[in-house]
Amino acid sequence: MTHYIQHPTQLWVSDQATLEAKMIAYLQKKLCSNHGCTICITCTQISSKDHPWVIWTTPERSYTLEQIDEIIAQSAFQLDDHEQRFFILPQAERLTEQCSNRLLKTIEEPFPGYNFFFLTSRSQALPITIQSRCVVTRLKATTNFEIYKELLQPFLSLQFSHPVNFIKQLENLDIKEQETKELLDDLYEHWADKLKEAIKNQDPHAHVIEKLIIILQNALHNPPMTGGAKIFWKNLYIHAHHGTKI
Ligand SMILES: [Zn+2]
Secondary structure (H helix, E strand, C coil): CCCCCCCCEEEEECCHHHHHHHHHHHHHHHHCCCCCCCCCHHHHHHHCCCCCCEEECCCCCCCCHHHHHHHHHHCCCCCCCCCCEEEEECCHHHCCHHHHHHHHHHHHCCCCCEEEEEEECCHHHCCHHHHCCCEEEECCCCCHHHHCHHHHHHHHHCCCCCHHHHHHHHHHCCCCHHHHHHHHHHHHHHHHHHHHHHHHCCCCCHHHHHHHHHHHHHHHHCCCCCCCHHHHHHHHHHHHHHHCCC
16 A cells, blocks of 8 residues: 555545444544554544644535535644644545635645545545546545454453453444444454364463353344444443453
């Protein structure tokens, strides 16, 4: 991915969920001093979209000229050497001709440190003036398991020491019952494989994995009810935390 990474104007093409997940992971890698640890203050700010250097602009039916003017104003001054700014424009196909024309000068010759990311699932619907100034990258669609990797981290690492972080992440996600069930299946399969391995290698942690698997089985038998996905995950976190204590 290195050849285009320095280009200040990029167009990423994929489905919305993939784009958002990859964008967040990219920014975390870029700005976290720990190469995207996902749990530090920088990483959590990025995933909850309130990092001061990352400006997300989301369109309603289409982008408005006011939104574009805001971006232009925010990128009009020179940055200090260590500073960077990332302007993210999801659903970029909702940029009108008028909006993209007004934005052109800004993205053509930005001051060093400014970056513009246009995200879209339909690059053909994007004004050609924008397309022609971007390095285009098509991203492979990610699975739910990848999209929610950060949320699942405690269940994958069995580190349940940051409940506040977990709840914060959860609040920022739009996770539903169906995705929850799929993620439980994925987690179950992941740990069922690990358990086989652990038993084969006479790993002393096998019994901890076994406990987690029982918790996951219980959860699969009692999936969340409509509107209950977030409570469900909080409870699962608590059960898994207590159940896997050594
Ligand atoms: Zn970090």
